[in-house]
Amino acid sequence: xxxxxxxxxxxxxxxxxxxxxxxxxxxxxxxxxxxxxxxxxxxxxxxxxxxxxxxxxxxxxxxxxxxxxxxxxxxxxxxxxxxxxxxxxxxxxxxxxxxxxxxxxxxxxxxxxxxxxxxxxxxxxxxxxxxxxxxxxxxxxxxxxxxxxxxxxxxxxxxxxxxxxxxxxxxxxxxxxxxxxxxxxxxxxxxxxxxxxxxxxxxxxxxxxxxxxxxxxxxxxxxxxxxxxxxxxxxxxxxxxxxxxxxxxxxxxxxxxxxxxxxxxxxxxxxxxxxxxxxxxxxxxxxxxxxxxxxxxxxxxxxxxxxxxxxxxxxxxxxxxxxxxxxxxxxxxxxxxxxxxxxxxxxxxxxxxxxxxxxxxx
Amino acid sequence: xxxxxxxxxxxxxxxxxxxxxxxxxxxxxxxxxxxxxxxxxxxxxxxxxxxxxxxxxxxxxxxxxxxxxxxxxxxxxxxxxxxxxxxxxxxxxxxxxxxxxxxxxxxxxxxxxxxxxxxxxxxxxxxxxxxxxxxxxxxxxxxxxxxxxxxxxxxxxxxxxxxxxxxxxxxxxxxxxxxxxxxxxxxxxxxxxxxxxxxxxxxxxxxxxxxxxxxxxxxxxxxxxxxxxxxxxxxxxxxxxxxxxxxxxxxxxxxxxxxxxxxxxxxxxxxxxxxxxxxxxxxxxxxxxxxxxxxxxxxxxxxxxxxxxxxxxxxxxxxxxxxxxxxxxxxxxxxxxxxxxxxxxxxxxxxxxxxxxxxxxx
DNA sequence: GTGAAAGCGCTAACAA
DNA sequence: TTGTTAGCGCTTTCAC
Numbered sequence: 138x139x140x141x142x143x144x145x146x147x148x149x150x151x152x153x154x155x156x157x158x159x160x161x162x163x164x165x166x167x168x169x170x171x172x173x174x175x176x177x178x179x180x181x182x183x184x185x186x187x188x189x190x191x192x193x194x195x196x197x198x199x200x201x202x203x204x205x206x207x208x209x210x211x212x213x214x215x216x217x218x219x220x221x222x223x224x225x226x227x228x229x230x231x232x233x234x235x236x237x238x239x240x241x242x243x244x245x246x247x248x249x250x251x252x253x254x255x256x257x258x259x260x261x262x263x264x265x266x267x268x269x270x271x272x273x274x275x276x277x278x279x280x281x282x283x284x285x286x287x288x289x290x291x292x293x294x295x296x297x298x299x300x301x302x303x304x305x306x307x308x309x310x311x312x313x314x315x316x317x318x319x320x321x322x323x324x325x326x327x328x329x330x331x332x333x334x335x336x337x338x339x340x341x342x343x344x345x346x347x348x349x350x351x352x353x354x355x356x357x358x359x360x361x362x363x364x365x366x367x368x369x370x371x372x373x374x375x376x377x378x379x380x381x382x383x384x385x386x387x388x389x390x391x392x393x394x395x396x397x398x399x400x401x402x403x404x405x406x407x408x409x410x411x412x413x414x415x416x417x418x419x420x421x422x423x424x425x426x427x428x429x430x431x432x433x434x435x436x437x438x439x440x441x442x443x444x445x446x447x448x449x450x451x452x453x454x455x456x457x458x459x460x461x462x463x464x465x466x467x468x469x470x471x472x473x474x475x476x477x478x479x480x481x482x483x484x485x486x487x488x489x490x491x492x493x494x495x496x497x498x499x
Numbered sequence: 500x501x502x503x504x505x506x507x508x509x510x511x512x513x514x515x516x517x518x519x520x521x522x523x524x525x526x527x528x529x530x531x532x533x534x535x536x537x538x539x540x541x542x543x544x545x546x547x548x549x550x551x552x553x554x555x556x557x558x559x560x561x562x563x564x565x566x567x568x569x570x571x572x573x574x575x576x577x578x579x580x581x582x583x584x585x586x587x588x589x590x591x592x593x594x595x596x597x598x599x600x601x602x603x604x605x606x607x608x609x610x611x612x613x614x615x616x617x618x619x620x621x622x623x624x625x626x627x628x629x630x631x632x633x634x635x636x637x638x639x640x641x642x643x644x645x646x647x648x649x650x651x652x653x654x655x656x657x658x659x660x661x662x663x664x665x666x667x668x669x670x671x672x673x674x675x676x677x678x679x680x681x682x683x684x685x686x687x688x689x690x691x692x693x694x695x696x697x698x699x700x701x702x703x704x705x706x707x708x709x710x711x712x713x714x715x716x717x718x719x720x721x722x723x724x725x726x727x728x729x730x731x732x733x734x735x736x737x738x739x740x741x742x743x744x745x746x747x748x749x750x751x752x753x754x755x756x757x758x759x760x761x762x763x764x765x766x767x768x769x770x771x772x773x774x775x776x777x778x779x780x781x782x783x784x785x786x787x788x789x790x791x792x793x794x795x796x797x798x799x800x801x802x803x804x805x806x807x808x809x810x811x812x813x814x815x816x817x818x819x820x821x822x823x824x825x826x827x828x829x830x831x832x833x834x835x836x837x838x839x840x841x842x843x844x845x846x847x848x849x850x851x852x853x854x855x856x857x858x859x860x861x
Numbered sequence: 862g863t864g865a866a867a868g869c870g871c872t873a874a875c876a877a
Numbered sequence: 878t879t880g881t882t883a884g885c886g887c888t889t890t891c892a893c
Contacts, residue, residue, distance in 0.1 A: 140870055140871085141870065142871095151880050153873085154880075156873090162872090169878080183613065186610070187549045187613055188870035188871045191553050191887090192884085206578050209574075212573075216568050219568075228610065230591075231577070231591065248590065250500065251550075252549060274500070274543070396788075428765055502887085514888090516862085518887070519889095525889095546887075549885090550888090551886075552869090553887075554888040555887080555888065613870095
């Protein structure tokens with residue numbers, strides 16, 4: 138392994154000069170620079186990142202805590218975060234907590250501040266206390282997808298207005314003429330402990346408020362999804378549709394359960410969207426690729442990732458070493474979610490059509 | 500930030516002793532150990548990973564190069580690799596090259612050896628020369644999903660017998676009684692340059708060999724998938740089915756295109772598996788969750804990840820610092836892939852049934 | 862059992 | 878413009 142020293146020796150200068158050349162600091166003569174660069178190339182020198190981190194007192198990576206890389210939303214977010222991090226000169230260490238609090242804590246303990254300069258968190262699976270602790274220890278932490286802009290978490294964060302997202306979904310169904318619908322509320326929070334941040338609370342409330350505000354419109358039933366997965370949505374939808382066969386549309390607080398609801402409908406002989414409309418939230422890639430394509434409320438993932446990295450950088454610059462005095466807990470809000478109508482929603486059948494539809498079922 | 504020194508001062512010992520206590524090296528008196536541990540807890544000391552890495556001459560992370568985290572296979576593999584890495588005491592830095600050679604090279608240049616002790620590579624998107632270069636520079640590299648056990652890449656690797664996978668898919672179709680089928684061959688290799696490692700070559704060959712060996716059986720057409728995605732499979736399947744409406748089954752060299760093929764069939768009014776059987780390779784999670792569930796050849800992802808990490812560790816231990824003399828390029832082979840029949844495959848209709856089926860199409 | 866000292870590879874004042 | 882000198886926080890011989 139080639140070191141700075143070796144390069145310096147080769148070029149007939151001191152390590153300091155080599156360092157200066159490599160990072161464009163301080164003034165260096167053109168001739169020397171030339172010689173140094175040559176030596177670098179010749180020896181195939183590559184700076185030792187750990188050494189540099191130690192000397193600089195900063196690390197070249199960010200840590201991204203995700204609760205479960207199995208949920209396709211996270212890879213998508215990760216991708217965006219990684220891009221953003223790289224433009225900021227950082228690598229991204231993906232810390233998969235696998236929904237396990239202990240694992241998350243371990244990552245935080247070990248990585249934060251020593252291997253990573255800052256921590257990005259996509260979910261509140263981790264108890265806030267741990268996050269606050271690391272923040273107070275001097276490692277900036279940014280929450281990436283806070284769901285309630287109206288209710289800051291007391292930690293720097295990027296918020297997305299998920300209540301609005303829910304409202305948009307409601308409006309979409311209303312616009313199509315649906316008056317009797319069901320809701321599938323995802324809730325995978327292991328650590329709910331009645332905390333103010335029940336995972337999908339805002340998404341639910343937004344939908345319920347808007348939908349209920351309309352004349353004649355009624356949410357016939359709300360079912361909880363055991364898990365925020367296709368399977369979870371499938372099971373919940375089946376139960377809901379069995380209990381309330383008269384609903385003409387289903388709202389799910391996330392795309393995966395919405396996809397599951399479509400499968401459930403298919404298995405029950407209902408055609409989507411003719412017999413049943415389905416709408417979700419997020420607009421993960423699968424939503425575009427499902428059959429029929431899922432109508433959903435798109436959430437600005439890319440933007441959120443970018444903003445989160447930006448915010449993290451600001452926090453780092455702001456608190457160079459010692460962050461005495463509360464540095465504040467800034468909150469950024471992304472642009473609004475937007476409804477993306479696709480093939481899984483349509484006006485409800487008229488009574489006439491419904492009869493026909495029933496006949497078609499075996 | 501608390502340092503070893505501070506802890507030492509607090510406990511009334513020297514840093515060396517603290518270090519010894521923390522890593523269970525050297526003999527330390529029970530009483531001192533007690534005091535040290537106490538001080539550690541009291542001060543909330545956490546070792547500085549970068550400093551440790553520098554002092555030890557080794558890093559606490561592995562790098563995982565993936566070509567595209569957007570393809571759900573990679574997150575699944577990543578998950579497995581991360582688990583394996585953690586049991587080995589390493590963090591996993593996920594390096595998403597986004598199918599870009601330059602990005603990949605940049606990661607390799609910067610991370611390998613200085614921030615990561617070893618490199619795991621899931622694809623040959625990176626030119627082998629770069630990988631060999633880093634390996635020769637002293638940072639172990641392991642290829643994770645080499646597709647041809649019979650043709651080692653000249654780099655340490657974990658191989659999966661994808662030729663057999665293809666053969667199993669063929670056998671499955673044969674067993675069901677299909678005699679006229681089509682093949683969708685994925686090929687996303689940007690850097691094909693006629694290299695011996697055409698991305699899905701083995702998967703194709705295995706299928707073709709086995710299927711063609713059967714009497715009366717014929718592969719009516721092979722179409723290339725432009726991209727290894729649902730979309731890619733959709734397009735290719737449409738073209739194939741238009742040109743050859745008589746095939747009773749489709750084989751795709753990967754699950755995503757297979758899923759796309761199912762969508763194409765649906766859009767063309769064909770019912771799967773009644774009018775058309777579809778089989779893929781890999782068994783990603785989506786395969787289980789699609790409607791109908793996809794019949795596919797499951798590949799031992801978890802096992803491959805585990806073996807790759809094990810192999811990496813061995814290489815690291817074997818070549819403590821200077822790896823003079825070819826350390827060899829070991830290859831491990833996972834257990835065999837296995838056919839997982841699900842709902843997307845069935846015996847072809849008899850002529851009689853086919854007629855009925857045609858009638859049902861609008 | 863515990864301490865002293867050197868050094869991992871690099872950066873960052875400050876001198877020259 | 879370049880060199881000198883200290884470290885960054887930790888590990889690791891080797892004495893004591």
